Amino acid sequence: MDEREESQRPEDVAIAEERDDFPLETELDEDDRLKPDFVRDVIGLAEAGEGEAARERIGRLHPADIADLFELARSDERPMLAAVLGDMLSADVLAEMNDYVREELIDLLAPEQVAELASELDTDDAVAIIEDMEADEQQAVLEAMQPEDRAAIEDALSFPEESAGRLMQRDLVAVPEHVTVGDVIDRLREDADLTSDFWEIFVVDPMHRPVGSCQLSWILRTPRDIAISDVMRREQTLIPVDMDQEEVALRFQKYALISAAVVDKAGRLVGMITVDDIVHIIQEEAGEDILRLSGAGDGDINEPIRETYTARVRWLIANLGTALVASTIVGLFGGAIEQMVALAALMPIVAGVGGNAGTQTLAVTVRALAMNQLTDSNSWRAIWREMTIALLNGATIALVAGTATALWFANPTLGAVIGAAMIVNIFVAGVAGVAIPLLLDRLDQDPAVASSIFVTMTTDSMGFLAFLGLAVLSGLTTL
Amino acid sequence: MDEREESQRPEDVAIAEERDDFPLETELDEDDRLKPDFVRDVIGLAEAGEGEAARERIGRLHPADIADLFELARSDERPMLAAVLGDMLSADVLAEMNDYVREELIDLLAPEQVAELASELDTDDAVAIIEDMEADEQQAVLEAMQPEDRAAIEDALSFPEESAGRLMQRDLVAVPEHVTVGDVIDRLREDADLTSDFWEIFVVDPMHRPVGSCQLSWILRTPRDIAISDVMRREQTLIPVDMDQEEVALRFQKYALISAAVVDKAGRLVGMITVDDIVHIIQEEAGEDILRLSGAGDGDINEPIRETYTARVRWLIANLGTALVASTIVGLFGGAIEQMVALAALMPIVAGVGGNAGTQTLAVTVRALAMNQLTDSNSWRAIWREMTIALLNGATIALVAGTATALWFANPTLGAVIGAAMIVNIFVAGVAGVAIPLLLDRLDQDPAVASSIFVTMTTDSMGFLAFLGLAVLSGLTTL
Known part of the structure; x- marks a missing residue:
């Protein structure tokens, strides 16, 4: 469907950049983002019914950039744009597109059209498009597909969402141990599919279990008569088919993998x-x-705004609940x-700085946990480290805030009280910021999800309790 | 130095996993992290002077895991561990190690030792080790290196930190346009270096400017007599040598690149x-x-704690300054x-929920900016979207908080006041949360760095102003 498909090369990806100049400079800014003028231009042409001109404007773009064009267009402009661009909205473009935007467009298509697009993609990309559809639509699409493509996708869908089984591609090259480098090259040249x-x-054994892997560069650099088993590396990182994609990503990252074999429970090679x-998963998970x-x-x-609203308001209501704790404490000191x-x-100062100190520790801890840097081996050390930093920070802030308050209100006792409250609160923030996510992690909960609400509740309440409590104890005021 | 170096294979990386079982299960947990017992065991053996036993225990580990072992050991145990493990603390292990931990260890070594380790690495990894050293130590290491290695590293160091020039490797395969697939394979087989x-x-032209690239799989699948220029892809993504690594990472991610040519200002191929x-850069930048x-x-x-303290306390002091604004507003309503x-x-509730609403919007905006999803084309749409969500959230929270307050204090006016204040504050939070990072981005400032302090200041001050101001206006209280 795309003129580039006729080319010799197996890939139809094309980004038209040459030599030292970047001829895409009218379309892209220096950060590889589509320029606003260009986006408005194309949409304007499409709206004006000048489909041919619009198609010509985007002709040099990479599928990822065409996908961006749809994302940058307004929601109500997208169906029109899709109609005008026609088959330039190719399977590759859909594969690169943001999930929500893609879903909008897919909803406009007939099951047969979706089936045709999905057939052109690797299984993993096809699954990404199909997995979010309603069950009945999904069924209609699968029924419209060729039996072979359909089987591959149904197989992928049989694995849990976000697992290696959904990510893997089934097209791979596996050879038995006894072949030579020459045999492998001949086979690669012959098999057009x-x-x-x-x-x-x-390299697999007779049971189709991987026994080694071989970078293409090693094959290219070895004489034809050498046995593949002498070139391959026996040690390899295997991915269980039911492994969560986040674990897969961490494994790729840790061992700097380019590709890895996926094996089923019996150890048989089922995909690659x-x-x-993986790169976009690393990006997503880290973000x-x-x-x-x-x-x-x-x-x-x-x-969609509805979903965003639901997700956020739930959290704000939880926050309302925990703010009630702080509020009650303040109420006791009415x-x-x-x-x-x-x-x-002065209350906002105590709460603000304490909350920020807690967030700092929390951010560092959540990050270290996500990157597998923080394990049972160094948890106590991390807690100790945060306590030390909290005491240093607390002492510094106490000095600054205490002195300023003493001078501002001409009341040294009040300065001492806020200073002491700051030390207590920043210390509590440090301990809570590291201990709460570690505890949640140990309880197999995602530390990023629930920690911040508990940490904020702790710093707010303890901050007010320390500040108002010390004010009473010091005789500044009475209950 | 490593026994694996004698192997046929060009890589000395080895993770001993076979078939369907994972024989590293005594060393690693299910998340590929070293088990605490194993870590204590190895350190215990090393401390007890049983170096041979300690070395044997870690013999099967991947360099990345040996690097983790050092990170998980206490700071004061690391020099001892390094001494015991000797040459198992190889260049590859150092390349995988956390920057701070590596710096500690490098400081213990003589310049000649560092030079030897650096010589074994790809230029980019060697540069990562050397670039953070003090100028005089760096000079001593460079002088101890072979002229060729030294030239490559000095060349890399001539590019700005975190630029493509530092990341790239100079070892690459470049061929002229006129050769055939067979010529390429022969050359690859012959050149042992x-x-x-x-x-x-x-593929390069006579001026050594890239004119195309060719995946190894294409070469392997093509008959020997075909010209390389018929196999290569002309369209390719080039990386300017002075491009920032974050841009490089985004480009790799956007176009799903496996490798890319790096070119100098004259368009000549200088590296790959x-x-x-890139994977760890994507991870780092996203986190x-x-x-x-x-x-x-x-x-x-x-x-080091000192550096952490300095970084964090500076921020807390800035926070103290902005909290003063909120504090002053409250003071006006004494x-x-x-x-x-x-x-x-009730003040902590207004500030808490408003602050959280601001952080939600801020997190989404900063993320979208970092991923190049938010450009001038859709800024206004994003602001509009956040305003809509803020109004929905505000109305919901106002209803909940207003009703609860009215009942709790048996004071409907107070309920109405807090409800109205919530709507105002969550709306302000939504607008500030999207507008402030967008503005900073447009001013070429990093929106992640400074936004949160401004957003919190805005939500705190506006929240208190709305709440206390409405309380006065409604006649609940007077100034």
């Missing part, structure tokens, strides 16, 4: 995962923490505040 | 970057946002609070 996107081949399918910590749900700007209203004015 | 870690070869060098938002500095648990101390008790 083979995939072209592979970077390693796998390549690093290009998810930031969103989970704030309770922002999926945090995708293309998510009389004390009435006598000395300056305390109320 | 060639690197083995490559996934694509580059492979995806395995950095979370740390920057909270002002936790580098946020590495191995960072009289009002004195008359109705329930206001003080």
Whole structure:
């Protein structure tokens, strides 16, 4: 369907850049983002019915950029754009597209059209498109597919979401141990149906269990008569088919893998995962923490507003509940505040700085846990480290805030009280910021999801308790 | 130095996993992390002077796991461990190690030892080890190196930190356009000095400017007599040598690259970057946002305490300054609070929920900016979207908090006041949470660094102003 398909090369990916100049400079800015003018131009042409001109404008774009064009268009412009661009909205473009935007477009297509698009993709990309559909639509699409493609996708769908089984591709090159390098090269030249996107081949035993892997560069650098078993590396990192994609990503990252064999429970080679399918997972998983910590749900700007609202408001209501604890503590000191209203004015400082100190520790801990840097071997050391830093920070802030308050209110006792409250609160923030996520992790809960609400509750309540309590104890005010 | 070096294979990486069982199960847990018992065991053996036994225990580990062992050991145990493990602390292990831990160990070594280790690594890994050293030590190491290695590293160091020039490797395969597939294979077989870690070869013109690239699988699948120029892909993504590593990572991710040619200003091929060098950058950059938002500095648990303290306390002091704004606003309403101390008790709820709503929007915006999802094309749409969500959230929270307050204090007016304040504050939080990072981004500032302090200041101050102001306006209290 795409003119590039006729080319010799197995890939139809094309980004038209040459030599030292970047001829895409009218389309892309220096960060590889589509320029706003270009986006408006194309949409304008499409709206004006000048389909041919619009298609010509985007002709040089990479599928990832065409996908971006749809994401940057307004939701109500997308169906029109899809109609105008026609088959330039190819399977590759859909594979690169944001999930929510893709879903919108897929909803417009007939099951047969979706089936045709899915057939052109690797299984993992086809699954990504199909897995989010309603059960009945999914069924209709599968029924419209060729039996072979359909079987591969149904097989993939039989594995849990976000598992290696869904990510893997079934097209791979596996050879028995006894062949030579020459045999392998001949086979690769002869079999026209083979995939072209592979970077390693796998060597299997008669039970189809992987016994080694071989980078293509090793094959290319070895004489034809050498046995493949003398070239392959026996030690390899295998991926169990039911492994969670986050674990797969960490494994790829840790061992700097380009591709890896996926094995079933019996140890048989069932698929292959390549690093290009992993890169966006690494990105997503690393970025998810930031969103989970704030309770922002999926945090995708293309998510339907309804879903975003539900995700966030749930969190805000939980926050309302925990703020009630702090509020109750302040309520207990109502009389004390009435006598000395300056305390109320200083409360935001105690809560703000304490909360920030807690968030700092929390962010570091959640990050270290996600990167497998923090294990039972060094948990206590991490807690100890945070306590030390908290004491240093607490002492510094106490000095600054205490002195300023003493001078501002001409009341050294009040300065001492806020200083002491700061030390207590920043210390509590440090301990809570590291201990709460570690505890949640040990209880097999995601530390990024629930920690921040508990940490904020702790720092707010303890901050007010320390501050108002010390104010009473020091005789500044009475209950 | 390592017995594996004698093997046929060009790589000395080895993770001893076979078939369907994972024989490393005594060393690693299910998340590929070293088990605490194993770590204590090895350190115990090393401490007891049983070096041979300790070395045997870690014999099967991947360099990345040996690096982890050092990270999990206490700081004061690491020199002892390094002495005992000797040459098992290989160049590969150092390349995998956390920067701070590596620096500690490198400081213990003589320049000649560092030079020897660096010589064994790819230029990019050697540069990573050497670039953080003091100028005089760096000079001593460079002088101890072979002229050729030294030249490569000095060349790399001439590029800015975190640029493509530092990341790239100079070992690559480049062939002229006129050769055939057979010529390429013969050359690869003959030249023993060639690197083995490559996934694509580059085709260059007489000026050594890249004109195309060719996946190894294409070469393997093509008859010997075909010209390489008929196999290669002309369209390719080139990386300018001075490009920032974050841009390089985004480009790799966007176009799903495995490797890419690096070119100088004249468009000449000067190096190659492979995806395995990029994966950890993607991880780091994606995770950095979370740390920057909270002002936790580098946020590495191995960072010296002094540096962590400096980074964090600076942020807390800034926070103290902004909290002063909120504090001043509360101070203006001193009289009002004195008359109705329930206001003080409700203040933490207004500030807490508003702050959280701001953080949610902020996290989503910072993430979308980092992923190039948010550009001038859709900024206004994003602001509009956040305003809508904020109104929905605000109305919901106002209803819940307003009703609860009205009942709790048996005061419907107070309920209405807190409800209205919530709507205002969550709306302000939504607008600030999206507009402030967008504005900073447009001013070429990192939105992750400074946004959160401004957003919190805005939500705290506006929240208190709305709440206390409405309390006065509604006649609940007077100034």
